[in-house]
Amino acid sequence: MDRVGRLEQLSARYGLLALGWFGLAGTVAQLVLDRHWSSPTQAPPWLALAALAGALTVVGRAQGSRRLARWLAGVAVAIALAGVYFHIEGNYQAGPLDQRFSATWEGMSVASRLWTAASQGVGPSPVLASGALIMIALVVGMESLRQRD
Amino acid sequence: MRVNSWLALPLLGAALALGACSGAEEPAATATTRASTSTAQRTTTVPAASASTASTGGTPKAAATSVATSTAVPAATASAVRKVNANTATRAEIQAALEAAGVPNASNWSREVVEYRPYPADDANWTKLRTELAKYNPAPGVVDQIISALEK
Structure with missing residues (x-):
């Protein structure tokens, strides 16, 4: 391979x-600014961030396990999707x-209520x-795929 | 007759004292209970003899009844402002207390109160709860109504 x-x-x-770590740091900063620790229901994103930090660390190593990194990233995606659901549900209940x-x-109709909650009205x-x-x-997934190439 | 009047005096004194106590503990009382309390206080400030004469035609038994009524009012006031511990009460208990305080949507608000536990004992103004509940854009006075039903 040439230079x-x-x-x-x-x-x-x-x-x-760098993109992954930058996104992680930014998300941590945003959660801190939001004081996202007022109740136990606000703990999952911290777990997801810990999983992503582990995934970025593993995938960043030359001998890192790509499979473990993908699993950790998958856990974070599941928590993120649950977060979207619970945020809409919380707005709906409010x-x-x-x-x-x-x-x-x-x-109001159910559709109208859902739209109002989902659009943060x-x-x-x-x-x-x-x-x-x-x-x-x-980012973790892309890096793990790139390592395979 | 004279002996009965002397018996009524300590009872009236006790009623006066209880009326004063209820006034000190009253911050979340409803308008109804507040009116009842002031009526009781008015009754007890009248001299014993004229109180019994004015309200019951002068019979000592009736005077004693009047005293008993005025002492019962502070007890009703106390039950109307029954507070529950925001840190340890169940959601159902908090909901019942909020309903008693006249909070609309008590069920939903009780869920929010439970969600943001614990509330620091040194937070006298309930800053944490006020900050969290303000995010829901409640109507004016609702947060104060909620806090009136809570203690730490």
Whole structure:
């Protein structure tokens, strides 16, 4: 392999890993700013971040286990998808508590309530925030695939 | 007759003392219980003889009844503001306390109260709970109503 090719390989490897770690750090910072530890139900994203940190560490090693990294990333994706669901569900349950909807919530159709909750028209939970975990997991997956090539 | 009047005096004094106590513990009382308490206090501030004369035609037995009624009012006030421990009460207990305090959607609010436990004992103004509940955009006064039913 010539020098340019080796340089491309290194930048792809470290670029992907840097992207993963940067996303991880940003997500941790956001959770800290949100004080995402007020209740036990707010613990899962921290577990997902720990899994992703493990996955990035494993996949970053020359002799790392790609399978273990993928498993850890898969756990993080599952938690992230559950997070999207629970954020929508939390917003949905908050509908009658919001003074703008307390009088009308019961009369709204289920579809309308779901859309209002999913679009964060009501409730405190950012619906797609846990998607950041999926993005980091995809980086782990891409890096593990790149190592196979 | 005179002896009975002397018996009524300590009872009236006790009623006065209880009325004062209920006033000190009243922050979350409803308008109804507040009105009842002030009525009781009005009754007990009247001199014993005229109180019995005015309300019952002067019979000592009736005067004693009047005293008994006024002492029962603070007890009702105390039950109306029954507080539950926000850190240890079950969700059902919290819901019942919120319903008693007149909080709308008590079931949903009790879930939120339980979710954000524990509440620090040194947080006198319930800052943690207020911050969390404010995210739900409640109507004005609802958070104060909720807190009126809670203790730590």
